[in-house]
Amino acid sequence: MFLVVFFLLPALIMVVASLRYPGEFGGLAPLVSTRPGEEAGLTLESYRVFFSDWVYFEIFAKSFGVAVLTTLVCLLMAYPVAALIARSPKRYRDMMVLLVVLPFASNFLVRVYAWMIMLGPFELLFSRFAVICGMVYVHLPFMILPLYTNLEKHDPALLDAAQDLGANAWQRFWRVTFPLSLPGVFSGSALVFIPVLGMFAIPEILGGKDDWIVGNMIKESFLGTRDWPFGSMLSLMLTLAVLAVAAAASWLAGRRMSRA
Amino acid sequence: MALLEIRNVTRRFGPLTAVDDVSLAVEAGEFFTLLGPSGCGKTTLLRMIAGFDLPDAGEILLEGADMADTPPEKRPIHTVFQSYALFPHMTVAQNIAFPLRMAGNAPEQISAKVRDALALVHLEAKGQQYPHELSGGQKQRVALARSLVSRPRVLLLDEPLGALDAKLREEMQIELIDMQREVGITFVFVTHSQNEALALSSRIAVMNAGRVEQLDEPSRLYGFPRNRFVADFIGKINLFNGEIVAVDGERVRLRVAGLGEIEARGAAGLRPGTPATLALRPEQVRLAAIGAALDLPNRHPGKVRDFLYIGDVTTYVIDLQNGQRMQALLPNSSPGRAKFFEVGDAVTAAWPAEAGVVLTE
Ligand SMILES: Nc1ncnc2c1ncn2[C@@H]1O[C@H](COP(=O)(O)OP(=O)(O)OP(=O)(O)O)[C@@H](O)[C@H]1O
Numbered sequence: 001m002f003l004v005v006f007f008l009l010p011a012l013i014m015v016v017a018s019l020r021y022p023g024e025f026g027g028l029a030p031l032v033s034t035r036p037g038e039e040a041g042l043t044l045e046s047y048r049v050f051f052s053d054w055v056y057f058e059i060f061a062k063s064f065g066v067a068v069l070t071t072l073v074c075l076l077m078a079y080p081v082a083a084l085i086a087r088s089p090k091r092y093r094d095m096m097v098l099l100v101v102l103p104f105a106s107n108f109l110v111r112v113y114a115w116m117i118m119l120g121p122f123e124l125l126f127s128r129f130a131v132i133c134g135m136v137y138v139h140l141p142f143m144i145l146p147l148y149t150n151l152e153k154h155d156p157a158l159l160d161a162a163q164d165l166g167a168n169a170w171q172r173f174w175r176v177t178f179p180l181s182l183p184g185v186f187s188g189s190a191l192v193f194i195p196v197l198g199m200f201a202i203p204e205i206l207g208g209k210d211d212w213i214v215g216n217m218i219k220e221s222f223l224g225t226r227d228w229p230f231g232s233m234l235s236l237m238l239t240l241a242v243l244a245v246a247a248a249a250s251w252l253a254g255r256r257m258s259r260a
Numbered sequence: 261m262a263l264l265e266i267r268n269v270t271r272r273f274g275p276l277t278a279v280d281d282v283s284l285a286v287e288a289g290e291f292f293t294l295l296g297p298s299g300c301g302k303t304t305l306l307r308m309i310a311g312f313d314l315p316d317a318g319e320i321l322l323e324g325a326d327m328a329d330t331p332p333e334k335r336p337i338h339t340v341f342q343s344y345a346l347f348p349h350m351t352v353a354q355n356i357a358f359p360l361r362m363a364g365n366a367p368e369q370i371s372a373k374v375r376d377a378l379a380l381v382h383l384e385a386k387g388q389q390y391p392h393e394l395s396g397g398q399k400q401r402v403a404l405a406r407s408l409v410s411r412p413r414v415l416l417l418d419e420p421l422g423a424l425d426a427k428l429r430e431e432m433q434i435e436l437i438d439m440q441r442e443v444g445i446t447f448v449f450v451t452h453s454q455n456e457a458l459a460l461s462s463r464i465a466v467m468n469a470g471r472v473e474q475l476d477e478p479s480r481l482y483g484f485p486r487n488r489f490v491a492d493f494i495g496k497i498n499l500f501n502g503e504i505v506a507v508d509g510e511r512v513r514l515r516v517a518g519l520g521e522i523e524a525r526g527a528a529g530l531r532p533g534t535p536a537t538l539a540l541r542p543e544q545v546r547l548a549a550i551g552a553a554l555d556l557p558n559r560h561p562g563k564v565r566d567f568l569y570i571g572d573v574t575t576y577v578i579d580l581q582n583g584q585r586m587q588a589l590l591p592n593s594s595p596g597r598a599k600f601f602e603v604g605d606a607v608t609a610a611w612p613a614e615a616g617v618v619l620t621e
């Protein structure tokens with residue numbers, strides 16, 4: 001039921017919207033024409049535009065690049081933090097988790113503008129680097145929390161056993177901690193990767209025109225050019241692309257498991 | 261030279277001394293047991309031998325070499341943890357291969373050794389299963405195989421049978437002895453079960469509050485406990501407090517209030533006039549109807565208060581004339597007969613002089 005209301009229904013509306021003509025002043029054109037010369041009914045126009053220009057593909061590729069990079073950087077930064085919290089004495093852990101989510105207590109835009117002020121003096125503003133910084137900064141807690149939840153559940157006796165059986169610190173990490181944390185890595189990555197693709201504020205504030213990603217295009221279609229069908233089509237394409245990535249990831253994970 | 265030597269090892273946690281000046285030596289090939297009540301420091305001592313914890317004082321030597329600067333992963337000592345600590349993301353075979361891979365063995369060698377280890381613990385068919393698919397006893401075997409496969413010099417086992425039910429426990433005890441004989445690796449075994457310790461060990465160190473109370477072979481611990489703690493902790497025993505009145509080489513005479521004088525086995529260092537405890541195993545006590553002829557020096561009338569039929573033996577609780585209770589254990593060698601005496605019967609409890617052990621500590 002929830003799935004229908006919160007996922008299927010909006011998706012369906014999106015599909016239908018993407019097949020229609022844009023309305024004169026934004027919105028959607030009616031299905032039946034009321035005035036002569038008015039475009040009405042269903043059309044594949046948006047899709048034709050999308051597939052006839054490499055620009056869109058490039059933006060998608062760039063977006064995925066930004067998302068992958070952000071996810072990787074988040075993972076590298078979040079892992080030690082999550083491990084540190086998970087290995088701290090119990091009474092400090094809640095406090096540390098609170099510190100991780102504390103930034104959410106202030107407004108998102110204010111925090112992004114704070115990065116503007118921080119990066120400005122170094123001439124780093126309006127660059128890909130600035131965008132990644134902002135993306136990582138905003139999404140880091142979404143990586144830390146699932147990782148921490150996973151790492152906290154690990155039985156410390158396993159590490160003792162590994163060490164006892166001859167594994168040094170590096171081997172203990174790669175052969176025990178990391179494989180056991182994969183569920184946390186996957187959910188954290190999904191929680192970072194997907195929102196990054198739809199993000200428009202950070203590239204807009206911290207990036208240059210070159211750093212626009214799918215999110216910006218979708219936002220621009222709805223609020224800028226007011227071409228709703230085109231925006232719907234873009235966001236549908238994004239959903240499909242994300243699903244494809246998720247399917248590929250779970251296929252890879254499944255293959256890994258069966259090989260292991 | 262002993263294989264493993266512990267010299268005056270002490271470990272403190274704040275005000276608590278968990279291991280207090282312990283010294284002992286384990287010989288190669290031994291099945292050595294640390295036995296003691298909960299909290300007496302067995303695990304702490306074991307963790308120091310494995311290298312997870314360092315002594316505050318004293319040293320631990322393996323083949324004469326001080327281990328203080330050797331981290332756990334470099335010590336040729338493996339541990340079987342009470343919780344098994346099997347890697348849940350690896351199959352049984354991968355779990356067992358783990359120490360071999362860490363040691364950098366060649367793949368063909370690894371698979372051959374893993375096969376042998378699986379055979380040793382009778383799990384040939386389970387190599388491709390994951391730990392969560394195994395029963396408790398099977399997990400236990402995998403943990404054993406994993407710790408033994410790379411042939412450590414010493415295997416430490418921390419209450420490895422604690423999580424098993426009584427029947428399986430007994431089976432695993434027998435398997436453990438067989439296995440230890442087969443691989444010839446020195447075992448240091450921790451338990452708080454005296455039965456297990458007596459059944460398995462070549463020698464036992466009885467620990468209490470961080471100290472070793474007595475270190476001996478099982479039969480000597482049972483027959484010649486050194487002090488009240490050991491006597492009481494190992495097996496059932498009757499204890500009578502009294503005072504030594506005469507010492508005569510082989511024999512000691514002890515006065516116990518209400519019972520008169522009791523003759524017991526002599527020991528070095530006993531002096532008349534010192535308070536002492538007489539320790540007497542229930543199975544050394546004979547019971548007879550009043551008036552029956554008994555050619556034993558210690559004879560005391562009493563009344564049967566209760567009895568406990570356990571199948572092979574029956575334990576009688578006797579109220580003696582001085583109000584003290586004692587236990588006597590009689591074997592039930594004729595089938596269908598649960599008892600020789602009824603509750604309330606007047607009986608004579610008697611025992612030979614050499615059955616009584618005099619303890620002054
Ligand atoms: N890391 C620690 N910090 C503080 N105290 C500890 C620590 N480890 C053990 N102790 C204390 O040291 C004492 C000995 O503990 P240990 O675990 O060695 O007992 P044990 O003989 O193994 O008992 P059990 O049979 O219950 O396992 C206990 O009183 C315990 O509370």
Ligand SMILES: [Mg+2]
Nearest residue numbers: 302303304418
């Ligand atoms: Mg313990």
